[in-house]
Amino acid sequence: MKTSIYKRLGKAFFYLAFAKALLITTSCKSDHLQLTKISSSQTHIDSTLQSVVQIDEYIAPFKKSLDAQMDEQLSFNPASMNKNDYKYNTPIGNMLAAIVREQGAPIYKSRTGKDIDVVLLNHGGIRAGMPAGPVTMRRAYEIMPFDNEITIVELTGEKMNELINYIIDRKKAHPFDGMQIILNADNSVNMVTIQNKPLDKDKIYTVATSDYLYSGGDDMSFFKDAPMVKIDYKIRNATIDYFKKVDTIKFEHDNRFEVLD
Template sequence: MKYINLHKHYFKLFAFVFLAILFTNCNTKKFYKTNYAHSFIHVGSLVVDDALVNSFLTPYRSHIQKDLSKILAYNPQNLDKNDGKWQNKMTNFYADAILETATPVYSKQTGNSIDFCLLNYGGIRSTIAKGNITTRTAFDIMPFENNAVVLKVSGKVVWDLSNFIVKNKVAHPLSGIEIFVDKNSSTITHIKINNILVEKTKEYYLVTNDYLSKGGDNMQFLLNATENHSLNFKLRNMFIDYFTKIDTLNPSVKPRIIFE
């Protein structure tokens, strides 16, 4: 009888220890790093060039420099995206070039036509100085790997994007579209695409970049597109093609946002 009671005693003790260990292990443990080790490595003029590495890289470097320095066209004036509040020659050229280059590509791929273009002001990363336009120019103004995307959007989305631009007062590059604004109330009165009034129930084809097509720059309204078609064509390469095709850059001065 004593053996049985002793057995029960050890069983209870074992169960208690087991549950205590289980409970302890179930708690979430937090670990904090308290010590940091670092060292400073100075890279300067005392670092000796590696002749072997340089000899290997030289032909590639020369080839890249030759390609980037290739003259494609001529620009008779300085172009800066900051010249103007709502639009300027730089933003006009930026959107016009993409619309003109993308239209035949999209038509060949789908049989449809592009109606207008919207790009983002922040995507223009450089000015275009007066003088020769080279391949490097395209890399300067568009250093990112963005691809052109065509979205099928409703007229309501066109109104949403137009209100967004006017409200935020940002000169986003536009082409193929005209936004008419009441100069007293700063409200949009009507919108035209290819000189035809936009109807909210109709659908339009918009070329933009993949960043904006995903709602970038707070343009979430573009997520309401009913179709999303990538041209697999980088904007940078589109600019290179555009520069190659023309002789002299002559950007449009036609306003896209008109106050009446």
Template sequence: MRKSFFILSIPFLFLACAKQSYKVTNIVHPANKSIDASIEADKEIEAFILPFKEKMDGEMNKILTYAKIDLPKDGFNSPLANFNCDMILEEANFIYEKRHGKKIDLCLLNWGGMRRAFGKGDLTLKNAYELMPFDNMAWVVTMKGKDLEPMVNYLSESDFGHPIAGMTFSPFDFKSLKINGKPVDVNATYTIVTNDFLLNGGDKMTFFNAAESKEDLDIKLRDMIIDHFTKNDTLKINTDKRILK
């Protein structure tokens, strides 16, 4: 009798273990809750994070340097664009000269990479993060002089004054290009410090595809900015025109 019961139970066991399918018949959308000042803060959580916040605020608000003039972002040859590239070129050369015994020729960054402008006055660690909140890395590319013509055309066509250093040119006139004060040699090779975003075609800077070699400096642009701010109690800002419009 027990054996017969066991055999008869087998089909029911399979049915019980069979995968069941479900179908959504109704969706109830909860009411949206705005996150605003009407929501009361949790006092216990506030008390817990307060010491960490105060310590962080103290670090971020530490004054690192001083700007003697306003640093607006907009326009061609803006003081912020010039300073940004001059600063990165200088800091990159500390690393590059130790490795290779020679300097980098140029710096090219992008207008959109500068995330805010600054007025005359003190600049803090927080300001360095505000200027460059991204974790972009510094890279050096080597390119033939002849392959810089697409770069000049790109900068000429742009609606923005992208930061450049070590070079001057008149828009759409490749022959006017001067690198460190000398006319470009189409057969020579030049080194350019930029960031990984642009190196990989960001902002449509595809001319970097012609690079003969690429070298990672293994440092974030933001850390270079912080280093520069820390080493210079007053910033040196060169307002000379690079794009000769």
């Protein structure tokens, strides 16, 4: 079995660090060392920084192997998708919310016996779009570069109402699934349903989100102190796994959140 590129790089860095430590240890002969001066310099990491040939040559085979993995086609996207395509919900946002449900729900069900009622992510967490064409692992890293994990939270009906009001007040295409929010032209509420039923204030709802949002990111304070379960599954990894199992990406703008004329 071939050692993974990450393990090989890890060993290489370990040996380099060990050699450096050994050099420092064996070169300190005096028992009476005294600090006489401290100096520092700043190195800017930008286009002016020159590469080191020896390092470039050393990492070249690892980079080649990693690039091949990152650029391998996993699926196909027939139409370009970006997070600002529409005001209230977008194909790419609907895709990410659906992926969190489809990939995360079976794990959560197996551990708790419960289903996921709603998925809520944040508009700002989508860091890149998806052009039409081949879908690769690199694209998943560009869309979701953070190590955010799927976190399932239990919310009371009262807290669920706060979540809904948050979405209404922000009027932004925060990705969500399992709900429908329809507003009148004057922004008053026309209809809100969860799993095709009206909000039940006596019910406990399960909401799949990210650990970042659970901790209060994007001012989502309604998650504070709510019971939660982590399923040890990064949203990016769930996205990659979904891409691998479908031939073609098929998501559209719909009426899950809209304002009537």
